[in-house]
Amino acid sequence: MKITIITGSQRKNSNSKFVGLNLKEKLDQNFSDVSVESVCLYDAQIPYWDEDKYSDKEKWAAWSKVSEKLAQSDAFIFVVPEYNGMVPPMMTNFFLNADQGELSHKPALLVSVSAGINGVYPISELRAYSFKNNKVCFIPEHLIIRNVNDILNKEVKSKEKDYINERIDYTLPVLVEYAKALKLVRESQAVKTDKFGFGM
Numbered sequence: 001m002k003i004t005i006i007t008g009s010q011r012k013n014s015n016s017k018f019v020g021l022n023l024k025e026k027l028d029q030n031f032s033d034v035s036v037e038s039v040c041l042y043d044a045q046i047p048y049w050d051e052d053k054y055s056d057k058e059k060w061a062a063w064s065k066v067s068e069k070l071a072q073s074d075a076f077i078f079v080v081p082e083y084n085g086m087v088p089p090m091m092t093n094f095f096l097n098a099d100q101g102e103l104s105h106k107p108a109l110l111v112s113v114s115a116g117i118n119g120v121y122p123i124s125e126l127r128a129y130s131f132k133n134n135k136v137c138f139i140p141e142h143l144i145i146r147n148v149n150d151i152l153n154k155e156v157k158s159k160e161k162d163y164i165n166e167r168i169d170y171t172l173p174v175l176v177e178y179a180k181a182l183k184l185v186r187e188s189q190a191v192k193t194d195k196f197g198f199g200m
């Protein structure tokens with residue numbers, strides 16, 4: 001099984017990227033049958049969607065590479081910072097571009113990141129609409145990593161940190177089970193992406 005972790009920050013050395021690396025480490029340590037790939041949207045430099053996407057292969061080479069990785073994945077983790085209460089544009093652009101079934105009927109865990117005590121808005125925004133045409137299945141569990149600088153700082157010990165780690169350890173196996181279950185859905189005759197490509 002392959003899980004791809006997508007980090008949606010627009011900052012070079014982002015906390016989201018480090019959260020993603022920590023999640024990868026936990027998956028690598030605890031699930032011998034799961035291979036983990038990472039896509040950092042800052043590093044990937046995917047162009048903003050335009051009509052050239054379907055004709056200019058060179059301009060869109062970065063996306064093609066990401067798209068291939070997604071197509072080979074069984075599940076996703078989206079690590080998304082809150083920017084002025086919103087999802088960063090690069091993350092929105094990602095969902096706009098994922099229009100070739102790469103994410104369809106595959107489970108995804110949402111993880112939001114805040115340097116303060118916020119972080120709920122990106123979860124609400126993504127759950128509200130972003131799945132419509134790409135048909136990604138956000139699982140009911142999500143994670144909100146508040147006070148992320150403390151959470152990532154190895155020197156800091158706190159009840160909040162213990163709780164977040166416990167919560168992560170609970171949530172990752174849930175995602176893995178959804179990945180097993182939704183594989184059956186994709187393999188079934190019920191899914192007719194050719195006929196009903198777009199959501200209502």
Ligand SMILES: Cc1cc2nc3c(=O)[nH]c(=O)nc-3n(C[C@H](O)[C@H](O)[C@H](O)COP(=O)(O)O)c2cc1C
Pocket residue numbers: 009010011013014015016017081082083084085086113114115116117118119148
């Ligand atoms: C443009 C911008 C807007 C931000 N707006 C918010 C916000 O609305 N709520 C919040 O909790 N943190 C906000 N932050 C701080 C982030 O929580 C902080 O940068 C955190 O480390 C997660 O982002 P990162 O992955 O880019 O590091 C903002 C940061 C930036 C760069």
